[in-house]
Amino acid sequence: xxxxxxxxxxxxxxxxxxxxxxxxxxxxxxxxxxxxxxxxxxxxxxxxxxxxxxxxxxxxxxxxxxxxxxxxxxxxxxxxxxxxxxxxxxxxxxxxxxxxxxxxxxxxxxxxxxxxxxxxxxxxxxxxxxxxxxxxxxxxxxxxxxxxxxxxxxxxxxxxxxxxxxxxxxxxxxxxxxxxxxxxxxxxxxxxxxxxxxxxxxxxxxxxxxxxxxxxxxxxxxxxxxxxxxxxxxxxxxxxxxxxxxxxxxxxxxxxxxxxxxxxxxxxxxxxxxxxxxxxxxxxxxxxxxxxxxxxxxxxxxxxxxxxxxxxxxxxxxxxxxxxxxxxxxxxxxxxxxxxxxxxxx
Numbered sequence: 001x002x003x004x005x006x007x008x009x010x011x012x013x014x015x016x017x018x019x020x021x022x023x024x025x026x027x028x029x030x031x032x033x034x035x036x037x038x039x040x041x042x043x044x045x046x047x048x049x050x051x052x053x054x055x056x057x058x059x060x061x062x063x064x065x066x067x068x069x070x071x072x073x074x075x076x077x078x079x080x081x082x083x084x085x086x087x088x089x090x091x092x093x094x095x096x097x098x099x100x101x102x103x104x105x106x107x108x109x110x111x112x113x114x115x116x117x118x119x120x121x122x123x124x125x126x127x128x129x130x131x132x133x134x135x136x137x138x139x140x141x142x143x144x145x146x147x148x149x150x151x152x153x154x155x156x157x158x159x160x161x162x163x164x165x166x167x168x169x170x171x172x173x174x175x176x177x178x179x180x181x182x183x184x185x186x187x188x189x190x191x192x193x194x195x196x197x198x199x200x201x202x203x204x205x206x207x208x209x210x211x212x213x214x215x216x217x218x219x220x221x222x223x224x225x226x227x228x229x230x231x232x233x234x235x236x237x238x239x240x241x242x243x244x245x246x247x248x249x250x251x252x253x254x255x256x257x258x259x260x261x262x263x264x265x266x267x268x269x270x271x272x273x274x275x276x277x278x279x280x281x282x283x284x285x286x287x288x289x290x291x292x293x294x295x296x297x298x299x300x301x302x303x304x305x306x307x308x309x310x311x312x313x314x315x316x317x318x319x320x321x322x323x324x325x326x327x328x329x330x331x332x333x334x335x336x337x338x339x340x341x342x343x344x345x346x
Contacts, residue, residue: 085187193237
């Protein structure tokens with residue numbers, strides 16, 4: 001948040017609204033929120049306010065202790081639990097900025113994040129939302145690579161490209177015009193997973209203009225306690241979004257076919273994840289059944305080989321899988337350390 005002397009040099013009164021409202025929902029966030037806030041206050045762009053919403057967090061005592069050094073520089077709101085979408089909605093409606101920047105409490109921005117994203121919106125007044133890429137760090141074999149290496153954004157950001165997975169938006173990399181999000185109906189508080197995906201689809205379908213800036217401008221943390229760590233729940237949340245879409249779309253709309261095709265794909269992904277989890281739990285028969293369902297869609301030679309190994313020597317297959325996973329994790333951690341020290345940027 002800029003100081004009064006900074007505002008004076010920029011020719012603005014201290015009671016003027018900021019250009020950007022930074023929005024951070026907090027739930028079990030005490031461990032990491034200090035890093036998130038430090039990354040905000042290290043921004044080269046200074047015309048912003050910060051709103052932290054405590055969504056009835058069970059770690060409120062620890063959270064407020066972690067927030068204590070920042071309380072003079074943030075707007076702090078406490079509310080009954082409404083989920084991540086409800087926490088963001090509270091902050092968006094309270095925001096004084098023309099634009100809002102979304103940051104999860106366990107992620108961090110690089111110092112030029114706001115400057116570069118706001119440059120896009122200022123140069124393109126019709127643009128409603130811009131998002132960037134993020135380096136993955138923390139626990140897991142994906143650490144050290146970028147979000148877009150796994151979920152690339154290709155071509156224009158449209159309802160169809162979002163629906164088909166050709167474009168994927170990472171929420172902690174979003175800067176959007178507040179009014180565009182309000183007009184789209186804000187986050188659906190019935191969703192605890194994929195609530196962001198649901199909003200981007202609604203924004204796109206009503207004609208909102210969105211674009212991807214192909215730079216790494218944030219770091220997205222991987223850890224077991226995050227909402228994004230449970231692939232099964234993420235897929236289930238996405239399927240609920242598609243069910244909502246089918247109810248909302250006109251009966252004759254060609255988008256119905258797109259939605260149903262995507263649902264078929266994600267159900268196969270869900271079966272694959274079920275198979276993986278059951279395999280790791282030693283439930284080999286159930287794992288094989290789930291992988292068979294998945295391969296009914298994929299028709300994958302690799303999956304057929306896995307199924308053969310699962311039926312012939314499941315314990316050996318599990319040892320091989322565990323060794324491979326450990327090697328991948330070690331390589332990823334080494335790559336993440338190199339990326340952080342070298343200041344990776346696309």
